[in-house]
Amino acid sequence: MSTVQLYAWGPALGAPSIDPKCVIIEAYLRLLNIEYTVVQTNDPQASPTGELPLIKDGNVWVAGVDRILTHFSMRNQDANASLTPEQRAVYLAYNAMIQENLYDCMLYTWYADMTNFVKSIRPTYAKLLSFPGRYLVPVQLKNSAKARLAKYNVEITSDDTTLPQNEKEEMKELQRTGWHHMYKLARETYASLDAQLGSQKYMFGDSPTTLDCIVFGYLALHLYPDLPHGRLRHILTHEYPRLAEFCERFNAAYFSREHDVSTPAEDVPSLWKVLVNNPRGFFSNVKDDIVSYMGTDAPKEKSTAQIDFERKRIWSIAGGVTCLLAYIIWNGIISVEFDGEQGDFESWDEYDQEEVDEEL
Incomplete structure:
Protein backbone atom coordinates (compact mmCIF):
# COMPACT_ATOMS: atom_id res chain seq x y z
CA MET A 1 0.00 0.00 0.00
CA SER A 2 1.44 3.38 -1.00
CA THR A 3 2.11 6.04 1.57
CA VAL A 4 -0.43 8.86 1.75
CA GLN A 5 0.73 12.45 1.31
CA LEU A 6 -1.06 15.09 3.39
CA TYR A 7 -0.89 18.65 2.08
CA ALA A 8 -1.71 20.96 4.96
CA TRP A 9 -1.11 24.25 6.69
CA GLY A 10 1.91 23.98 8.97
CA PRO A 11 1.90 24.07 12.78
CA ALA A 12 1.42 27.42 14.46
CA LEU A 13 0.06 29.06 17.61
CA GLY A 14 0.91 25.97 19.65
CA ALA A 15 -1.40 23.73 17.57
CA PRO A 16 -0.47 20.96 15.09
CA SER A 17 -1.73 23.23 12.29
CA ILE A 18 -3.09 26.74 12.01
CA ASP A 19 -6.15 25.28 10.29
CA PRO A 20 -8.57 23.09 12.28
CA LYS A 21 -9.54 21.03 9.23
CA CYS A 22 -5.92 20.09 8.67
CA VAL A 23 -5.65 19.07 12.34
CA ILE A 24 -8.73 16.85 11.94
CA ILE A 25 -7.34 14.91 8.99
CA GLU A 26 -3.89 14.47 10.52
CA ALA A 27 -5.52 13.28 13.74
CA TYR A 28 -7.62 10.82 11.73
CA LEU A 29 -4.58 9.44 9.90
CA ARG A 30 -2.73 9.02 13.18
CA LEU A 31 -5.73 7.42 14.87
CA LEU A 32 -6.00 4.74 12.16
CA ASN A 33 -2.21 4.29 11.88
CA ILE A 34 -2.29 5.12 8.19
CA GLU A 35 1.20 5.63 6.81
CA TYR A 36 1.57 9.19 5.60
CA THR A 37 3.99 12.04 5.12
CA VAL A 38 3.26 15.74 5.47
CA VAL A 39 3.76 18.43 2.87
CA GLN A 40 3.52 21.77 4.68
CA THR A 41 2.35 23.63 1.62
CA ASN A 42 0.66 26.60 3.34
CA ASP A 43 -0.94 27.23 -0.04
CA PRO A 44 -4.64 26.49 -0.59
CA GLN A 45 -4.10 27.10 -4.32
CA ALA A 46 -2.14 23.83 -4.38
CA SER A 47 -5.56 22.19 -4.16
CA PRO A 48 -7.87 21.97 -7.19
CA THR A 49 -10.73 23.20 -4.98
CA GLY A 50 -8.76 26.02 -3.38
CA GLU A 51 -8.87 24.47 0.09
CA LEU A 52 -6.69 22.45 2.42
CA PRO A 53 -6.28 19.73 3.57
CA LEU A 54 -5.49 17.83 0.39
CA ILE A 55 -4.31 14.23 0.23
CA LYS A 56 -2.68 12.11 -2.41
CA ASP A 57 -3.48 8.43 -2.00
CA GLY A 58 -1.70 6.56 -4.76
CA ASN A 59 -2.88 8.26 -7.94
CA VAL A 60 -5.99 9.71 -6.29
CA TRP A 61 -6.25 13.31 -5.10
CA VAL A 62 -8.93 14.20 -2.54
CA ALA A 63 -9.56 17.67 -1.04
CA GLY A 64 -11.72 18.74 1.89
CA VAL A 65 -12.43 17.14 5.26
CA ASP A 66 -15.70 15.39 4.41
CA ARG A 67 -14.42 14.01 1.10
CA ILE A 68 -11.23 12.73 2.71
CA LEU A 69 -13.11 11.02 5.55
CA THR A 70 -15.48 9.44 3.01
CA HIS A 71 -12.52 8.33 0.89
CA PHE A 72 -10.94 6.40 3.74
CA SER A 73 -14.23 4.94 4.95
CA MET A 74 -14.69 3.49 1.46
CA ARG A 75 -11.29 1.84 1.88
CA ASN A 76 -12.68 0.17 5.02
CA GLN A 77 -10.62 2.49 7.21
CA ASP A 78 -13.43 3.95 9.29
CA ALA A 79 -12.84 5.11 12.87
CA ASN A 80 -16.61 4.92 13.41
CA ALA A 81 -16.92 1.23 12.55
CA SER A 82 -17.73 0.26 16.14
CA LEU A 83 -20.49 2.85 16.63
CA THR A 84 -24.12 1.85 16.97
CA ARG A 249 -5.05 13.67 26.55
CA PHE A 250 -5.70 13.40 22.79
CA ASN A 251 -2.67 15.53 21.98
CA ALA A 252 -0.40 13.37 24.13
CA ALA A 253 -1.79 10.14 22.69
CA TYR A 254 -1.63 11.03 18.99
CA PHE A 255 0.63 14.05 18.48
CA SER A 256 3.55 13.22 20.74
CA ARG A 257 5.82 12.51 17.77
CA GLU A 258 6.39 14.35 14.52
CA HIS A 259 5.68 12.73 11.18
CA ASP A 260 8.01 12.64 8.21
CA VAL A 261 7.94 15.62 5.91
CA SER A 262 8.02 15.09 2.14
CA THR A 263 8.30 17.25 -0.97
CA PRO A 264 5.29 17.88 -3.22
CA ALA A 265 4.50 15.31 -5.89
CA GLU A 266 5.25 16.24 -9.48
CA ASP A 267 1.59 16.01 -10.47
CA VAL A 268 0.23 18.08 -7.60
CA PRO A 269 -2.61 20.38 -8.72
CA SER A 270 -1.40 23.96 -8.81
CA LEU A 271 -2.40 27.58 -9.13
CA TRP A 272 -1.50 27.48 -12.81
CA LYS A 273 -3.88 24.61 -13.51
CA VAL A 274 -6.67 26.53 -11.78
CA LEU A 275 -5.76 29.54 -13.90
CA VAL A 276 -5.79 27.58 -17.17
CA ASN A 277 -9.06 25.81 -16.34
CA ASN A 278 -10.86 28.94 -15.12
CA PRO A 279 -9.01 32.13 -16.12
CA ARG A 280 -12.03 34.39 -15.85
CA GLY A 281 -12.79 33.29 -12.29
CA PHE A 282 -9.13 33.66 -11.33
CA PHE A 283 -8.76 37.21 -12.64
CA SER A 284 -12.14 38.15 -11.20
CA ASN A 285 -10.80 37.23 -7.75
CA VAL A 286 -7.62 39.24 -8.39
CA LYS A 287 -9.72 42.26 -9.35
CA ASP A 288 -11.93 41.92 -6.26
CA ASP A 289 -8.88 41.68 -4.01
CA ILE A 290 -7.31 44.82 -5.47
CA VAL A 291 -10.55 46.76 -5.13
CA SER A 292 -10.92 45.51 -1.55
CA TYR A 293 -7.37 46.39 -0.57
CA MET A 294 -7.43 49.84 -2.17
CA GLY A 295 -10.76 50.60 -0.57
CA THR A 296 -13.27 53.36 -1.26
CA ASP A 297 -14.01 54.51 2.27
CA ALA A 298 -12.86 57.81 3.67
CA PRO A 299 -9.28 57.64 4.93
CA LYS A 300 -8.76 56.82 8.60
CA GLU A 301 -5.91 57.71 10.85
CA LYS A 302 -3.43 54.82 10.95
CA SER A 303 -0.13 54.08 12.58
CA THR A 304 3.16 54.22 10.70
CA ALA A 305 3.44 50.42 10.91
CA GLN A 306 -0.02 49.96 9.43
CA ILE A 307 0.67 52.41 6.59
CA ASP A 308 3.94 50.62 5.84
CA PHE A 309 2.19 47.22 5.84
CA GLU A 310 -0.52 48.41 3.46
CA ARG A 311 2.03 50.00 1.10
CA LYS A 312 3.92 46.70 0.92
CA ARG A 313 0.67 44.83 0.38
CA ILE A 314 -0.35 47.01 -2.58
CA TRP A 315 3.11 46.62 -4.14
CA SER A 316 2.80 42.87 -3.57
CA ILE A 317 -0.49 42.75 -5.47
CA ALA A 318 0.98 44.68 -8.38
CA GLY A 319 4.17 42.61 -8.39
CA GLY A 320 2.30 39.33 -8.09
CA VAL A 321 -0.04 40.11 -10.98
CA THR A 322 2.88 41.31 -13.13
CA CYS A 323 4.88 38.13 -12.49
CA LEU A 324 1.78 36.05 -13.15
CA LEU A 325 1.12 37.67 -16.51
CA ALA A 326 4.78 37.34 -17.48
CA TYR A 327 4.70 33.64 -16.58
CA ILE A 328 1.54 33.08 -18.63
CA ILE A 329 2.89 34.76 -21.76
CA TRP A 330 6.39 33.28 -21.44
CA ASN A 331 5.03 29.71 -21.18
CA GLY A 332 2.57 30.13 -24.02
CA ILE A 333 -0.58 29.77 -21.92
CA ILE A 334 -1.82 32.72 -23.96
CA SER A 335 -0.15 34.65 -26.72
CA VAL A 336 -0.30 38.24 -27.83
CA GLU A 337 -0.51 38.99 -31.52
CA PHE A 338 -0.18 42.41 -33.07
CA ASP A 339 -1.95 43.28 -36.31
CA GLY A 340 -1.14 46.77 -37.36
CA GLU A 341 -1.87 48.99 -34.38
CA GLN A 342 -4.11 46.58 -32.52
CA GLY A 343 -3.21 43.66 -30.28
CA ASP A 344 -5.52 40.76 -29.46
CA PHE A 345 -5.41 38.04 -26.84
CA GLU A 346 -6.22 34.58 -28.07
CA SER A 347 -9.68 33.50 -27.10
CA TRP A 348 -10.06 31.82 -23.70
CA ASP A 349 -13.44 30.34 -24.56
CA GLU A 350 -11.93 26.88 -24.90
CA TYR A 351 -10.98 27.03 -21.24
CA ASP A 352 -14.44 27.97 -19.96
CA GLN A 353 -15.47 25.51 -17.29
CA GLU A 354 -17.65 25.56 -14.23
CA GLU A 355 -16.07 27.94 -11.73
CA VAL A 356 -13.90 26.26 -9.11
CA ASP A 357 -15.11 26.80 -5.58
CA GLU A 358 -12.33 28.68 -3.82
CA GLU A 359 -12.59 28.99 -0.07
CA LEU A 360 -9.65 29.85 2.16
Whole structure:
Protein backbone atom coordinates (compact mmCIF):
# COMPACT_ATOMS: atom_id res chain seq x y z
CA MET A 1 0.00 0.00 0.00
CA SER A 2 1.44 3.38 -1.00
CA THR A 3 2.11 6.04 1.57
CA VAL A 4 -0.43 8.86 1.75
CA GLN A 5 0.73 12.45 1.31
CA LEU A 6 -1.06 15.09 3.39
CA TYR A 7 -0.89 18.65 2.08
CA ALA A 8 -1.71 20.96 4.96
CA TRP A 9 -1.11 24.25 6.69
CA GLY A 10 1.91 23.98 8.97
CA PRO A 11 1.90 24.07 12.78
CA ALA A 12 1.42 27.42 14.46
CA LEU A 13 0.06 29.06 17.61
CA GLY A 14 0.91 25.97 19.65
CA ALA A 15 -1.40 23.73 17.57
CA PRO A 16 -0.47 20.96 15.09
CA SER A 17 -1.73 23.23 12.29
CA ILE A 18 -3.09 26.74 12.01
CA ASP A 19 -6.15 25.28 10.29
CA PRO A 20 -8.57 23.09 12.28
CA LYS A 21 -9.54 21.03 9.23
CA CYS A 22 -5.92 20.09 8.67
CA VAL A 23 -5.65 19.07 12.34
CA ILE A 24 -8.73 16.85 11.94
CA ILE A 25 -7.34 14.91 8.99
CA GLU A 26 -3.89 14.47 10.52
CA ALA A 27 -5.52 13.28 13.74
CA TYR A 28 -7.62 10.82 11.73
CA LEU A 29 -4.58 9.44 9.90
CA ARG A 30 -2.73 9.02 13.18
CA LEU A 31 -5.73 7.42 14.87
CA LEU A 32 -6.00 4.74 12.16
CA ASN A 33 -2.21 4.29 11.88
CA ILE A 34 -2.29 5.12 8.19
CA GLU A 35 1.20 5.63 6.81
CA TYR A 36 1.57 9.19 5.60
CA THR A 37 3.99 12.04 5.12
CA VAL A 38 3.26 15.74 5.47
CA VAL A 39 3.76 18.43 2.87
CA GLN A 40 3.52 21.77 4.68
CA THR A 41 2.35 23.63 1.62
CA ASN A 42 0.66 26.60 3.34
CA ASP A 43 -0.94 27.23 -0.04
CA PRO A 44 -4.64 26.49 -0.59
CA GLN A 45 -4.10 27.10 -4.32
CA ALA A 46 -2.14 23.83 -4.38
CA SER A 47 -5.56 22.19 -4.16
CA PRO A 48 -7.87 21.97 -7.19
CA THR A 49 -10.73 23.20 -4.98
CA GLY A 50 -8.76 26.02 -3.38
CA GLU A 51 -8.87 24.47 0.09
CA LEU A 52 -6.69 22.45 2.42
CA PRO A 53 -6.28 19.73 3.57
CA LEU A 54 -5.49 17.83 0.39
CA ILE A 55 -4.31 14.23 0.23
CA LYS A 56 -2.68 12.11 -2.41
CA ASP A 57 -3.48 8.43 -2.00
CA GLY A 58 -1.70 6.56 -4.76
CA ASN A 59 -2.88 8.26 -7.94
CA VAL A 60 -5.99 9.71 -6.29
CA TRP A 61 -6.25 13.31 -5.10
CA VAL A 62 -8.93 14.20 -2.54
CA ALA A 63 -9.56 17.67 -1.04
CA GLY A 64 -11.72 18.74 1.89
CA VAL A 65 -12.43 17.14 5.26
CA ASP A 66 -15.70 15.39 4.41
CA ARG A 67 -14.42 14.01 1.10
CA ILE A 68 -11.23 12.73 2.71
CA LEU A 69 -13.11 11.02 5.55
CA THR A 70 -15.48 9.44 3.01
CA HIS A 71 -12.52 8.33 0.89
CA PHE A 72 -10.94 6.40 3.74
CA SER A 73 -14.23 4.94 4.95
CA MET A 74 -14.69 3.49 1.46
CA ARG A 75 -11.29 1.84 1.88
CA ASN A 76 -12.68 0.17 5.02
CA GLN A 77 -10.62 2.49 7.21
CA ASP A 78 -13.43 3.95 9.29
CA ALA A 79 -12.84 5.11 12.87
CA ASN A 80 -16.61 4.92 13.41
CA ALA A 81 -16.92 1.23 12.55
CA SER A 82 -17.73 0.26 16.14
CA LEU A 83 -20.49 2.85 16.63
CA THR A 84 -24.12 1.85 16.97
CA PRO A 85 -26.75 3.46 14.70
CA GLU A 86 -27.77 5.73 17.58
CA GLN A 87 -24.16 6.80 18.14
CA ARG A 88 -23.70 7.49 14.44
CA ALA A 89 -26.71 9.81 14.57
CA VAL A 90 -25.13 11.61 17.54
CA TYR A 91 -21.86 11.84 15.63
CA LEU A 92 -23.53 13.48 12.63
CA ALA A 93 -25.36 16.00 14.82
CA TYR A 94 -22.23 16.98 16.76
CA ASN A 95 -20.14 17.12 13.60
CA ALA A 96 -22.50 19.69 12.07
CA MET A 97 -22.68 21.73 15.27
CA ILE A 98 -18.91 21.77 15.79
CA GLN A 99 -18.02 22.74 12.23
CA GLU A 100 -20.53 25.58 12.42
CA ASN A 101 -20.28 26.98 15.95
CA LEU A 102 -16.70 26.35 16.99
CA TYR A 103 -15.31 27.52 13.66
CA ASP A 104 -17.38 30.72 13.78
CA CYS A 105 -16.26 31.47 17.33
CA MET A 106 -12.63 30.98 16.30
CA LEU A 107 -13.05 33.31 13.32
CA TYR A 108 -14.57 35.95 15.57
CA THR A 109 -11.70 35.93 18.04
CA TRP A 110 -9.12 35.96 15.24
CA TYR A 111 -10.58 38.60 12.96
CA ALA A 112 -13.19 40.72 14.77
CA ASP A 113 -10.85 41.22 17.71
CA MET A 114 -8.51 43.69 16.05
CA THR A 115 -5.87 43.33 18.77
CA ASN A 116 -5.65 39.57 18.19
CA PHE A 117 -5.54 40.03 14.42
CA VAL A 118 -2.87 42.73 14.32
CA LYS A 119 -0.63 41.44 17.11
CA SER A 120 -0.89 37.68 16.59
CA ILE A 121 -2.92 36.27 13.69
CA ARG A 122 -1.56 38.38 10.84
CA PRO A 123 2.11 38.03 11.94
CA THR A 124 1.66 34.27 12.31
CA TYR A 125 0.36 33.90 8.76
CA ALA A 126 3.17 36.17 7.57
CA LYS A 127 5.71 33.69 8.98
CA LEU A 128 4.00 30.74 7.29
CA LEU A 129 3.58 32.40 3.90
CA SER A 130 6.07 33.56 1.32
CA PHE A 131 6.03 36.78 -0.67
CA PRO A 132 3.57 38.09 -1.83
CA GLY A 133 1.10 35.85 0.03
CA ARG A 134 2.07 37.17 3.44
CA TYR A 135 0.54 40.52 2.51
CA LEU A 136 -2.50 39.16 0.70
CA VAL A 137 -3.74 35.97 2.36
CA PRO A 138 -4.41 37.33 5.90
CA VAL A 139 -6.71 40.01 4.50
CA GLN A 140 -8.40 37.49 2.18
CA LEU A 141 -9.06 35.26 5.20
CA LYS A 142 -10.36 38.24 7.12
CA ASN A 143 -12.78 39.12 4.30
CA SER A 144 -13.94 35.49 4.19
CA ALA A 145 -14.56 35.57 7.96
CA LYS A 146 -16.50 38.80 7.57
CA ALA A 147 -18.82 37.18 5.03
CA ARG A 148 -19.27 34.03 7.12
CA LEU A 149 -20.05 35.92 10.34
CA ALA A 150 -22.55 38.29 8.71
CA LYS A 151 -25.37 35.95 9.80
CA TYR A 152 -24.63 36.92 13.43
CA ASN A 153 -24.59 40.64 12.63
CA VAL A 154 -20.96 40.59 13.72
CA GLU A 155 -18.98 43.55 12.48
CA ILE A 156 -15.47 43.08 11.14
CA THR A 157 -13.77 46.15 9.75
CA SER A 158 -12.69 45.73 6.14
CA ASP A 159 -9.20 47.00 6.85
CA ASP A 160 -6.91 47.92 9.71
CA THR A 161 -7.84 50.72 12.03
CA THR A 162 -5.93 52.24 14.89
CA LEU A 163 -5.90 49.80 17.82
CA PRO A 164 -7.72 50.81 21.00
CA GLN A 165 -5.29 52.23 23.52
CA ASN A 166 -6.59 50.52 26.67
CA GLU A 167 -8.66 47.56 27.82
CA LYS A 168 -11.77 49.66 28.42
CA GLU A 169 -11.78 50.91 24.83
CA GLU A 170 -11.13 47.39 23.57
CA MET A 171 -14.08 46.00 25.50
CA LYS A 172 -16.38 48.69 24.09
CA GLU A 173 -15.19 47.85 20.59
CA LEU A 174 -15.69 44.11 21.07
CA GLN A 175 -19.18 44.59 22.50
CA ARG A 176 -20.06 46.63 19.44
CA THR A 177 -18.82 43.88 17.11
CA GLY A 178 -20.86 41.07 18.68
CA TRP A 179 -18.78 39.97 21.67
CA HIS A 180 -21.70 38.86 23.88
CA HIS A 181 -23.40 36.72 21.25
CA MET A 182 -20.29 34.89 20.07
CA TYR A 183 -19.01 33.97 23.52
CA LYS A 184 -22.49 32.86 24.53
CA LEU A 185 -22.46 30.59 21.46
CA ALA A 186 -19.05 29.24 22.49
CA ARG A 187 -20.23 28.43 26.01
CA GLU A 188 -23.40 26.72 24.74
CA THR A 189 -21.36 24.53 22.39
CA TYR A 190 -18.76 23.74 25.05
CA ALA A 191 -21.55 22.75 27.48
CA SER A 192 -23.05 20.32 24.96
CA LEU A 193 -19.67 18.71 24.24
CA ASP A 194 -18.87 18.54 27.95
CA ALA A 195 -22.14 16.73 28.61
CA GLN A 196 -21.39 14.18 25.87
CA LEU A 197 -17.86 13.64 27.18
CA GLY A 198 -18.84 13.35 30.83
CA SER A 199 -16.31 11.32 32.78
CA GLN A 200 -15.28 9.27 29.73
CA LYS A 201 -11.85 9.41 28.11
CA TYR A 202 -13.32 10.10 24.70
CA MET A 203 -16.67 11.14 23.29
CA PHE A 204 -18.07 7.61 23.00
CA GLY A 205 -16.12 5.84 25.72
CA ASP A 206 -12.59 4.52 26.11
CA SER A 207 -11.75 4.42 22.39
CA PRO A 208 -11.53 7.50 20.15
CA THR A 209 -13.59 7.86 16.98
CA THR A 210 -13.81 10.36 14.14
CA LEU A 211 -15.82 12.66 16.41
CA ASP A 212 -12.84 12.94 18.76
CA CYS A 213 -10.65 13.99 15.84
CA ILE A 214 -13.16 16.68 14.91
CA VAL A 215 -13.59 17.93 18.46
CA PHE A 216 -9.83 18.08 18.98
CA GLY A 217 -9.28 19.77 15.60
CA TYR A 218 -11.43 22.74 16.51
CA LEU A 219 -10.82 22.93 20.25
CA ALA A 220 -7.05 22.88 19.66
CA LEU A 221 -7.36 26.27 17.92
CA HIS A 222 -9.42 27.55 20.86
CA LEU A 223 -7.18 26.22 23.62
CA TYR A 224 -3.56 26.40 22.48
CA PRO A 225 -3.11 29.83 20.82
CA ASP A 226 -1.69 32.31 23.31
CA LEU A 227 -3.51 35.37 21.97
CA PRO A 228 -3.49 38.85 23.54
CA HIS A 229 -7.20 38.30 24.20
CA GLY A 230 -7.34 34.57 24.93
CA ARG A 231 -10.94 34.46 26.07
CA LEU A 232 -11.78 31.10 24.48
CA ARG A 233 -8.72 29.61 26.14
CA HIS A 234 -9.75 31.10 29.48
CA ILE A 235 -13.32 29.80 29.21
CA LEU A 236 -12.17 26.27 28.34
CA THR A 237 -9.56 26.13 31.07
CA HIS A 238 -11.65 27.58 33.88
CA GLU A 239 -15.26 26.76 32.99
CA TYR A 240 -14.94 23.49 31.05
CA PRO A 241 -11.74 21.87 32.36
CA ARG A 242 -12.82 18.39 31.20
CA LEU A 243 -12.69 19.58 27.60
CA ALA A 244 -9.26 21.10 28.15
CA GLU A 245 -8.09 17.83 29.71
CA PHE A 246 -9.57 15.93 26.74
CA CYS A 247 -7.45 18.03 24.36
CA GLU A 248 -4.30 17.41 26.38
CA ARG A 249 -5.05 13.67 26.55
CA PHE A 250 -5.70 13.40 22.79
CA ASN A 251 -2.67 15.53 21.98
CA ALA A 252 -0.40 13.37 24.13
CA ALA A 253 -1.79 10.14 22.69
CA TYR A 254 -1.63 11.03 18.99
CA PHE A 255 0.63 14.05 18.48
CA SER A 256 3.55 13.22 20.74
CA ARG A 257 5.82 12.51 17.77
CA GLU A 258 6.39 14.35 14.52
CA HIS A 259 5.68 12.73 11.18
CA ASP A 260 8.01 12.64 8.21
CA VAL A 261 7.94 15.62 5.91
CA SER A 262 8.02 15.09 2.14
CA THR A 263 8.30 17.25 -0.97
CA PRO A 264 5.29 17.88 -3.22
CA ALA A 265 4.50 15.31 -5.89
CA GLU A 266 5.25 16.24 -9.48
CA ASP A 267 1.59 16.01 -10.47
CA VAL A 268 0.23 18.08 -7.60
CA PRO A 269 -2.61 20.38 -8.72
CA SER A 270 -1.40 23.96 -8.81
CA LEU A 271 -2.40 27.58 -9.13
CA TRP A 272 -1.50 27.48 -12.81
CA LYS A 273 -3.88 24.61 -13.51
CA VAL A 274 -6.67 26.53 -11.78
CA LEU A 275 -5.76 29.54 -13.90
CA VAL A 276 -5.79 27.58 -17.17
CA ASN A 277 -9.06 25.81 -16.34
CA ASN A 278 -10.86 28.94 -15.12
CA PRO A 279 -9.01 32.13 -16.12
CA ARG A 280 -12.03 34.39 -15.85
CA GLY A 281 -12.79 33.29 -12.29
CA PHE A 282 -9.13 33.66 -11.33
CA PHE A 283 -8.76 37.21 -12.64
CA SER A 284 -12.14 38.15 -11.20
CA ASN A 285 -10.80 37.23 -7.75
CA VAL A 286 -7.62 39.24 -8.39
CA LYS A 287 -9.72 42.26 -9.35
CA ASP A 288 -11.93 41.92 -6.26
CA ASP A 289 -8.88 41.68 -4.01
CA ILE A 290 -7.31 44.82 -5.47
CA VAL A 291 -10.55 46.76 -5.13
CA SER A 292 -10.92 45.51 -1.55
CA TYR A 293 -7.37 46.39 -0.57
CA MET A 294 -7.43 49.84 -2.17
CA GLY A 295 -10.76 50.60 -0.57
CA THR A 296 -13.27 53.36 -1.26
CA ASP A 297 -14.01 54.51 2.27
CA ALA A 298 -12.86 57.81 3.67
CA PRO A 299 -9.28 57.64 4.93
CA LYS A 300 -8.76 56.82 8.60
CA GLU A 301 -5.91 57.71 10.85
CA LYS A 302 -3.43 54.82 10.95
CA SER A 303 -0.13 54.08 12.58
CA THR A 304 3.16 54.22 10.70
CA ALA A 305 3.44 50.42 10.91
CA GLN A 306 -0.02 49.96 9.43
CA ILE A 307 0.67 52.41 6.59
CA ASP A 308 3.94 50.62 5.84
CA PHE A 309 2.19 47.22 5.84
CA GLU A 310 -0.52 48.41 3.46
CA ARG A 311 2.03 50.00 1.10
CA LYS A 312 3.92 46.70 0.92
CA ARG A 313 0.67 44.83 0.38
CA ILE A 314 -0.35 47.01 -2.58
CA TRP A 315 3.11 46.62 -4.14
CA SER A 316 2.80 42.87 -3.57
CA ILE A 317 -0.49 42.75 -5.47
CA ALA A 318 0.98 44.68 -8.38
CA GLY A 319 4.17 42.61 -8.39
CA GLY A 320 2.30 39.33 -8.09
CA VAL A 321 -0.04 40.11 -10.98
CA THR A 322 2.88 41.31 -13.13
CA CYS A 323 4.88 38.13 -12.49
CA LEU A 324 1.78 36.05 -13.15
CA LEU A 325 1.12 37.67 -16.51
CA ALA A 326 4.78 37.34 -17.48
CA TYR A 327 4.70 33.64 -16.58
CA ILE A 328 1.54 33.08 -18.63
CA ILE A 329 2.89 34.76 -21.76
CA TRP A 330 6.39 33.28 -21.44
CA ASN A 331 5.03 29.71 -21.18
CA GLY A 332 2.57 30.13 -24.02
CA ILE A 333 -0.58 29.77 -21.92
CA ILE A 334 -1.82 32.72 -23.96
CA SER A 335 -0.15 34.65 -26.72
CA VAL A 336 -0.30 38.24 -27.83
CA GLU A 337 -0.51 38.99 -31.52
CA PHE A 338 -0.18 42.41 -33.07
CA ASP A 339 -1.95 43.28 -36.31
CA GLY A 340 -1.14 46.77 -37.36
CA GLU A 341 -1.87 48.99 -34.38
CA GLN A 342 -4.11 46.58 -32.52
CA GLY A 343 -3.21 43.66 -30.28
CA ASP A 344 -5.52 40.76 -29.46
CA PHE A 345 -5.41 38.04 -26.84
CA GLU A 346 -6.22 34.58 -28.07
CA SER A 347 -9.68 33.50 -27.10
CA TRP A 348 -10.06 31.82 -23.70
CA ASP A 349 -13.44 30.34 -24.56
CA GLU A 350 -11.93 26.88 -24.90
CA TYR A 351 -10.98 27.03 -21.24
CA ASP A 352 -14.44 27.97 -19.96
CA GLN A 353 -15.47 25.51 -17.29
CA GLU A 354 -17.65 25.56 -14.23
CA GLU A 355 -16.07 27.94 -11.73
CA VAL A 356 -13.90 26.26 -9.11
CA ASP A 357 -15.11 26.80 -5.58
CA GLU A 358 -12.33 28.68 -3.82
CA GLU A 359 -12.59 28.99 -0.07
CA LEU A 360 -9.65 29.85 2.16
